[in-house]
Amino acid sequence: MADVRDIPTDRDTRPPAVDTVERIRDAAIMRFGRDGFGVGLRAIAADAGVTAGLVVHHFGSKDGLRRACDDHVLAFIRAEKTKAATSGTASMLLAQLAEIDRFAPMLRYLLRSLQSGGTMAAELVEHMMADAQEYLAAGVEAGVFRPSRDPEARTRYLAYQNIGGMLLWASMHLDEYQEDFAAAFRHYLEELTLPALELFSHGLFVDRSMLDNYLMYVPDPPSDGDAAPPAT
Amino acid sequence: MADVRDIPTDRDTRPPAVDTVERIRDAAIMRFGRDGFGVGLRAIAADAGVTAGLVVHHFGSKDGLRRACDDHVLAFIRAEKTKAATSGTASMLLAQLAEIDRFAPMLRYLLRSLQSGGTMAAELVEHMMADAQEYLAAGVEAGVFRPSRDPEARTRYLAYQNIGGMLLWASMHLDEYQEDFAAAFRHYLEELTLPALELFSHGLFVDRSMLDNYLMYVPDPPSDGDAAPPAT
DNA sequence: GTCTATATAATGATAGAC
């Protein structure tokens, strides 16, 4: 007898009885994100309602499946980022996406992938870095961000700290929020917004003696003056 | 015939033909750190010059072995930290330790463990957090750090960003420096010291309108005024 | 304490029927 999933009907407004390949891929994204990349093909196959053999048949190997997941999530993130006109922090975009329950599996997968540091992670971070560079440069131009002696280094620093901090927080606290991904992100942002704004507004040091001291011991930095006026 | 390793001699100034249990544990720390926790018991056993069965015999299970490694590395880090009178950033301590080649395996293991987010990771981060809290409070008292409206939140923010940033950097770049762990850390610190000092000295924003705007929308913060004088 | 041999389970992947 034919499986009911294979019969598209007019009432089916959901992703119209998605193709089996996509169903497997989505199941893999969910499993990988929830249980890590050590999970077996059989578990993924069962979630998708198929057998392990079929997974290999379609994706060649477990690694092929993983690549397919990477590609899909990466494409998704990029698409969503272009949609979100409000250029902001990477964390802000992710928090925004986390509000949509349907996206949670992909965000879980994304975090898991960043943790594992594969090819996708590198590509994604590099991509975020380029965006941040542009974002910061525009802010400097507009007079809201201070100039830096080494803008590229600053971008890298901020990006690594920002993404890494979120990642570490997630890897330690995400289990507490079993399914409510959005709540986790909200909590994360609520907790850290004040100190972030303080640091970004005042810095941490009372004076700039540490910086001046450092500048005396390093050769001439790439470019840019330090003509920014002191904060009021 | 007796294994030469079992015969301690006067010429043996190395860790004196270490006990088998310790040898297995050290091999595990190295393997886990280099290849991740998915590595098999056989590989570890081979490195230690024993069989897989003996590993289980001594540690009960793979998880028991992992716990033993956790305990040993954690104890090591704590001991070294108390030795290092110069209280500084967590990254600074690690960079300092990385200069000693003998410690590289344990640092690799540490990073791997933080990535995986187990119990040890949580305990270690919490520990670092408490230190940072003390460090920051002392700095505020001494007048070198600005006060914060929410010192605990600031500590958590800085700790997560700091550790997480280093972790992300490591997970993406560490492969490039195959064996030279110290060089990797040096490079990391060299690259990020300037932007860090800039941020800590000036902040990122030209003015504090973002902060003020935020403060208008949140209820009254925990404590502490904002009486810090402007930089310069 | 240490080894050999083995039990048992799960893995990724293949072959071939339908």
Added chain:
DNA sequence: GTCTATCATTATATAGAC
């Protein structure tokens, strides 16, 4: 396209000889 059946490998863990 999909499944069943199976292979070869590897995993952790156990049992018992020495």
